[in-house]
Amino acid sequence: MLELSNITVQYGVVKAVRGVSLKVEKGEIVSLLGPNGAGKSSLVSAAVGILPVAGGTIRFEGTDITKKPAETVVAMGLTLTPEGRRVFADLSVAENLHLGAATRKDRDGVAADIEKYLKMFPILGERYHQTAKTLSGGEQQMLAIARSLMSRPKLLMLDEPSLGLAPRIVDRIFELMLDLKRDGLTMLVVEQNATDALGISDRGYILASGSLVYEGDAKAMVDSEDLMEAYLGSGVH
Amino acid sequence: MEYFIQQLVNALSVGSEYALLALGLAIVFSIIGLVNFAHGELITVAGYAMFFAAATWLPNPWLALPIGIGGAALAAIVFEKVAFRAIRNASTNTGILTAFGVSIIVQNVFIIFVATRPKPVQTPDFLSSMITIGELTVPTLQVLETVVTTIAIAALLIILKKTTVGMAMRAASKDFMAVRLMGIKANWVIQSAFIISGILAGIAAVFIISRRGAVDPFMGSVPVLKAFVACVLGGLGSLQGAVIGGVALGVFEVLLQVTLPQEITAYRDAIVFGVVGLVLVAFPQGLLGRKVELGDKEA
Amino acid sequence: MNHLLRTARNSALPIIVLTAVGTLIYFFAEAYQVRIAYAFFMNLVVAIGLQVFMGNSGVVSFGHVSFMGVSAYVVAILTIPLALKKTQIPDAPFGLGFVQFDVVTAILIALAVTVAFAWVSGLLIKRVSGAAGEILTLAVLVICYVVFNAWIDLTRGPRSLYGIPIASSLPWAMLASAFVIFVAKFFRDSEDGLQLRASSENMLAARSMGVRVERLRLKAWVLSGFLVAIGGVLHATYLGTIGPNSYYFTQTFLIMAMVILGGMRSVSGVIVGTALISVGSELARTLENGPMVFGTKLPTMFGLTGFFLGAVIVLCMTLRRDGIMGDDEFEDVLRNRRASKAAKAAADTAAQAV
Ligand SMILES: Nc1ncnc2c1ncn2[C@@H]1O[C@H](COP(=O)(O)OP(=O)(O)OP(=O)(O)O)[C@@H](O)[C@H]1O
Ligand SMILES: [Mg+2]
Numbered sequence: 001m002l003e004l005s006n007i008t009v010q011y012g013v014v015k016a017v018r019g020v021s022l023k024v025e026k027g028e029i030v031s032l033l034g035p036n037g038a039g040k041s042s043l044v045s046a047a048v049g050i051l052p053v054a055g056g057t058i059r060f061e062g063t064d065i066t067k068k069p070a071e072t073v074v075a076m077g078l079t080l081t082p083e084g085r086r087v088f089a090d091l092s093v094a095e096n097l098h099l100g101a102a103t104r105k106d107r108d109g110v111a112a113d114i115e116k117y118l119k120m121f122p123i124l125g126e127r128y129h130q131t132a133k134t135l136s137g138g139e140q141q142m143l144a145i146a147r148s149l150m151s152r153p154k155l156l157m158l159d160e161p162s163l164g165l166a167p168r169i170v171d172r173i174f175e176l177m178l179d180l181k182r183d184g185l186t187m188l189v190v191e192q193n194a195t196d197a198l199g200i201s202d203r204g205y206i207l208a209s210g211s212l213v214y215e216g217d218a219k220a221m222v223d224s225e226d227l228m229e230a231y232l233g234s235g236v237h
Numbered sequence: 238m239e240y241f242i243q244q245l246v247n248a249l250s251v252g253s254e255y256a257l258l259a260l261g262l263a264i265v266f267s268i269i270g271l272v273n274f275a276h277g278e279l280i281t282v283a284g285y286a287m288f289f290a291a292a293t294w295l296p297n298p299w300l301a302l303p304i305g306i307g308g309a310a311l312a313a314i315v316f317e318k319v320a321f322r323a324i325r326n327a328s329t330n331t332g333i334l335t336a337f338g339v340s341i342i343v344q345n346v347f348i349i350f351v352a353t354r355p356k357p358v359q360t361p362d363f364l365s366s367m368i369t370i371g372e373l374t375v376p377t378l379q380v381l382e383t384v385v386t387t388i389a390i391a392a393l394l395i396i397l398k399k400t401t402v403g404m405a406m407r408a409a410s411k412d413f414m415a416v417r418l419m420g421i422k423a424n425w426v427i428q429s430a431f432i433i434s435g436i437l438a439g440i441a442a443v444f445i446i447s448r449r450g451a452v453d454p455f456m457g458s459v460p461v462l463k464a465f466v467a468c469v470l471g472g473l474g475s476l477q478g479a480v481i482g483g484v485a486l487g488v489f490e491v492l493l494q495v496t497l498p499q500e501i502t503a504y505r506d507a508i509v510f511g512v513v514g515l516v517l518v519a520f521p522q523g524l525l526g527r528k529v530e531l532g533d534k535e536a
Numbered sequence: 537m538n539h540l541l542r543t544a545r546n547s548a549l550p551i552i553v554l555t556a557v558g559t560l561i562y563f564f565a566e567a568y569q570v571r572i573a574y575a576f577f578m579n580l581v582v583a584i585g586l587q588v589f590m591g592n593s594g595v596v597s598f599g600h601v602s603f604m605g606v607s608a609y610v611v612a613i614l615t616i617p618l619a620l621k622k623t624q625i626p627d628a629p630f631g632l633g634f635v636q637f638d639v640v641t642a643i644l645i646a647l648a649v650t651v652a653f654a655w656v657s658g659l660l661i662k663r664v665s666g667a668a669g670e671i672l673t674l675a676v677l678v679i680c681y682v683v684f685n686a687w688i689d690l691t692r693g694p695r696s697l698y699g700i701p702i703a704s705s706l707p708w709a710m711l712a713s714a715f716v717i718f719v720a721k722f723f724r725d726s727e728d729g730l731q732l733r734a735s736s737e738n739m740l741a742a743r744s745m746g747v748r749v750e751r752l753r754l755k756a757w758v759l760s761g762f763l764v765a766i767g768g769v770l771h772a773t774y775l776g777t778i779g780p781n782s783y784y785f786t787q788t789f790l791i792m793a794m795v796i797l798g799g800m801r802s803v804s805g806v807i808v809g810t811a812l813i814s815v816g817s818e819l820a821r822t823l824e825n826g827p828m829v830f831g832t833k834l835p836t837m838f839g840l841t842g843f844f845l846g847a848v849i850v851l852c853m854t855l856r857r858d859g860i861m862g863d864d865e866f867e868d869v870l871r872n873r874r875a876s877k878a879a880k881a882a883a884d885t886a887a888q889a890v
Contacts, residue, residue, distance in 0.1 A: 050414050074420035086415045088408040095404050102401050103420035151420055272667045323854040329667050330596050334796060335853040337598075341789050341846030348839030454839075458785070462678060469668045503686035510675040514660045517672065521664045 001026045001186055002047065002078065002155055007056035009042045016042040018210040019056065024155060029177065029187045031197040031218065034207035040190045041083050043207070044157045048080040049073040061154070075103045077154035081161065083190075085144045089133035093124050096132055096143055100150030110150070117146040120176070138169040145173070155186040162193050174200050198222045239373055244495055250379035250444075252487025253386035256480045257441040258464035259471070260393070261434030263479035266468070267410035268430045270329055274336035275316055276464065277457025278343040279435055282312040283442035284452030285347060288358045298361045305446065306439030312343075313435025317428060325427075340458075347454035355451040364447040382444045389440055390480060393433065397476075402429045410474070466513050472523030481525060486513075543722045546867045550807050551714045554580075558710040570706055576814045577709035578770040580807065582787075583794040584713070584720045585763030587806045589756045590795060592729050594736025595669055598788055599657070599676030603650050603761045605684060605783030607768035610646035612697045612778055613690065615639055620699035627689040639703040639773065647765050654761025658754045677788065684780035696779040704773040712770055716763050720803045721865070723759060728752050733801070786842070790817065793845040796852050799859025804866040809859065813848065820844040 002024040009017035017039040024030045034040050045051040047058055049070040058066045060078050068076075088096050097117070101110045118125040121142040127135060132143060141161060148156055158177075162170040170193065177187060178200055191197035198204050201218040206227075214227060221227055258276065265273050286308025287301040320339050324331050366377045397403035405426045409416045417423055445460060446452060467486045471478025486509065493505050517523070554577075561573045586600045613621075613628070614637045621633055637645065657676050664672050684691050691697065723729045732752040772778050790813065798809025820843075826836035852859060864872075 048418065050417060069423075070414075070417040071420050071422045074418060079420075080418055082415060082418060086412055088404075088411065088415065090411060091404060091408055095408075098401065099404050099408060099416070099419045099421070102405065147419070266667070270667075272671070320850055320854070324857075327853075327857060329670075330594065331853050331857055333596055333667065333670055334792070335850055337789075337792065338846045338849030338853065341842055342850065343846075345839035345842035345846060349837050349843060353838065462674065465671045466675065469664075469671050473666075473668050473671075504682060507679040507682035507686070510679050514672055514675055517664050517668065518660050521668070523668065 001061060002188065003059040004043070004047060005057050005059075007043065007046060007058065008054045009039065009046045009051055010054040011042075015054075016210055017046065017207075020207065020210070020212050021056075022205055022212070022215075024186060024188050026186055027181070027184065028202045029181055029189060029200055031194070031201040031204040032188060032190045032207060033192070033194045033197065033204060036192070037209075038207040039210040040207055041159055044080055044159055044188065044190055045082075048078060048157065050080075074151060074153075077152070078157070079148045079151055079153035079155070080157045081144050081148040081159060083159040083163065085137070085140045087132040087135070087140050087143050087147065090131055092131055093128050093135070093143060096147050097124075097150050100147035103151055109152075113150055113152070117149060120179075121146055138165050138172075141165060141169075141173065145176070149180075149185075153185070155188065156180070157188040157190070159190045160192065161189065162191065162196070170196065194228060195222060242373055243375055244491055246375045246379050246383070248488040248491035249484070250382040250487075251491055252484035253382045254441050254444060254460070254483075255463050255467045255486050256483030257386055257389065257437045258460055259467035259479035259483040260390070260476060261437040262461075262464055262468050263471075263474060263476050264406070264430050265434050267474040267476065268406060268413070269321070269325060269332075269427055271321060271332040271336065272329065272465075272473075273316075273321075273434070274333060274461070275320075275339040275343065276336075276434065276438060277459075277461025278316075278340050279309040279312050279438035280442040280445060280457040280460060281343065281347065281452070281454060283309040283439045284358065284446050284456055285351065285356075287360075287443075287446060288356050288452050291359050298359045301358070301360060302443050305443050306436055309439030309442055310432050310435035313431040313438070314428060317431040321431075322424075344454045344458075351454070353454060355449075355453040357451050358446050360443070360447040360450075378444065378447055385440060385444075389437060393437075396433070402426065406430055466510060469523055470513050470516065472525040475523070475525050478523055478525035482523070485524075539722070539726065543718060543725060546725075546865065547714075547718045547721045547803075549866050549870075550804060551717055554713065554717075554807070555710055558706060562706045572814070572818060574706050574709050574770075574774060576810065577706070577713045578767055578774070579791065579794060579814065580713045580810045581709070581716045581770060582764050582767035583791050583806050583810050584716045584803060585760045585765075585767060586791055586795055587760075587800055587803060588720050588723055588763060589760035591801045591803070591806075592724060592732045592736070592756050593753045594733075595665075595673075595753070597673040597757075598670070598792075599673035599680075600760065600764045601783050601787045601791065602677050602680035603654060603764040604768035604771060604787070605680055605780070606653055607646040607650040607765035608772035608778050608783070609684065609691055609697075610649050611639075611642050611769055611772040612700045614642035614645060615701050615773075616697065616699045617701075624692050624697060624699070625689060629689055632690070639701060643769050643773075646769055647762060650765035650768070651758060651762050654758045654765075655754075658757035658761070661757060662750045662754045677784065681780055681784050684783065691780070694780060696777045698777040700772050700776045700778070702773065702776045704770055709770050709774070712766050716766060717803060717807070719759070719763060723756070724803060728755060732756060789842065789845045789849075793848045797848055797859055799861035799863075801858065801863050802861040802865050804864070804869075805859050805861030808861060812860075813845070816844060816848070817841050 004020060004022045006019045006021055007017055008015060008019055020043060032040050032043070042051060046053045049065065049068055049072070053066060057064060060073070060076060065073050065076065088099065097114055101113070104110055123139050124143055124146060127139065132140060135143060145158070145161065161173050174196055177189070181187065189197050189201065198218040198221050204216065204218045204221045205212060206214040262273055262276050265271055283305040287305040290301055290304040291298065316339055320335055324335050364378050367374050368377050368380055397407055402425070405416055405421050406429065409426050413423065416426065441460070445456070449456070463486060464483070467482035468479050470486060471482025490505060490509055493508060494502055497505070558573060558577065561569055582604055586597065589595070589597055589600070613632055614635070616624070618634065618636055621628065626633060661669055661672055685694050731748070735749045735752070771782065794810040794813045795806050796809065797812055798807065799805030820841040823834065824837050824840040826834045
């Protein structure tokens, strides 16, 4: 469904991603793991078109989107929930959700989706008319995910959805992703929290210093203690 | 009392004019960080659009009004497409200097193709009439200016609150990348901001031109300076700040005009700018400005 | 001392070239060409003066032409003969109608007054950063213009002051620009200049330096005010007559285009920019007046010069933001050329050795 081949991303002369190839098939959850500064955010940002790629091609559902700007890519059904949430702090929850649906014309469908996600994230319903900056970190992450979902993506990329959240909330978010998968959503999850992420994933990739160092089946990766120690610095306890 | 009310109406109308211009500047600044020096030339373009319309094929002063406003909006679109798009992600300095250049070009285009001398423009007669309510006589123009500005600000608020593009503009002023991640086209948001700034400048231009009765290539420079100062006074990039700064500036100016002895009124603009400078020393962020933190868009 | 010597060496090249060209023009060219050369050197002084602030602090200033105006007016008011003063500004305040200084004293006073004014305005400017600060510099320009126009008793208002003793000539302008080039380069490479430039390029560094940046900005502002004031002196003492319109937007456009085209971060850049703009606007002015070309008279096109300056600024900003020279001075360009030549030679010998 999403196919990155040989992607390079550069900031000036610094290469953040060096020739990485990666695939996500329809219906999968795929984890993209790696230490700080590995280039994970750079890679997904390039995939969605908010960063230019210095080399390689990106295909989404068979179409070459390498040169397409983010707004076009999102409208095609590939969306990113960026790192650090980045909800629109001065806008209300309702307005955030409406902007998420900006590409859609079906008013009724939008209304129905809002209804649906308010059920999925009851807290957003309670805070519906409050500005987003008054939400807690976990609530903001829920809002950020719901906002991304409002565009009805076919493939959702989540950049560190668990960052800075309490374990209980993290569990909620991972559960939610499984629900979304059951509804037919394909996902690519960037995570530092390797064990949990692999737990819900079908496959995983490990990125280090901008290069792919491992790819394989998620179950096998969790079980390989060596792998976890070597690249992710966290043994399985 | 009568004198007081007359001057109050006067002050509000001047303040409205500044508020309209400052709002346009603030909308553009808040979204792309551009200090649009060429904003004043929108007034000039509106003026010449009215002049040409009247002089050639549309000698109806009523039509001059929409033509002026449309001309300003169109000019705003052209400025954005031709000049500001190329420097979109550049520094504030690049923006301010580019806009400065655009402003010089436009002024000189009118000098080259029309003339340096002022050209008369006709606006509907009633704009120069007076309204009498009981004892009180005030110029129609001044009353209209305040009323129309209030309506324009209300309309703007509705747009910002209720429409997708309005929400996107508010969101983009903080985090443009996240707005694009919603599938919203950057060009669409930015162009809308320019169109709005053009329309607001066009409305102000209609009033300015009705008052002067003539257009010349430099007519935009003084009003835009005032609008800049209003923006800075209110806190650069803040829309409320622009309105409040504009009205405050207008009231202050009229106050000076009324209270200062005749021989000092020539210094009015110097005093206004000087006082604003002093205010900024006390409030470097402007009266309503927020402290800019590291990593924020530079303000 | 070391720094003085190095600056002397680095400014020698442009100074020598400019002096040579200036001398040739002074002795061999027609009177109107000498006038154009004088204008070039005068504008060079002002443009480099502006560069000292803009180039080092990274803050755009629209207000510097006012310093030119202040010093020109002070010189004028102090040197115009009493008889002429009585007809032009009979009600001059502070008893200025009854004093006349010799030119040198008047110039020193003018520079001192302008520096004092720059210092006071700088106290305000340094506090407000970013775009708001730049708008404030615009306020300086407007305030001065309004005062020049409104203080009729002192300045004769919108009408020109005339009768200033003509004390300057091309050699003086050349000398002044040599001095200004030296000072600008000295400041640029001084500890203060380096720190200020570092702060303008990196907001984080600027924050951590905090108060120091404000002080450095003030220093650059006052120094550049002083240098621009020299330009004002050159203006008044050459023309013998001045008016408020010389110190407003038109002059600001001109100087700004000069600084931007060459590259505001480099003194050498400003020299290049000033030379190019001077030639360009001279051409534009000729075209403006509808010259004869192949026997046909072209139509007059007033506004062409302004159009040209605006176009230069916009094109520069869209195509080559850092100007022609970017961060480089002439000596950097030469050194790089030499270095790349040496590298090439080394590569050649290495190739032969293989
Ligand atoms: N805007 C930028 N400018 C310059 N370098 C950058 C920029 N953003 C990221 N980098 C560099 O690119 C490299 C990869 O960064 P990236 O954010 O993609 O890593 P990451 O894997 O997402 O890390 P983390 O887990 O900390 O989020 C890092 O070395 C980083 O310093
Ligand atoms: Mg990251």
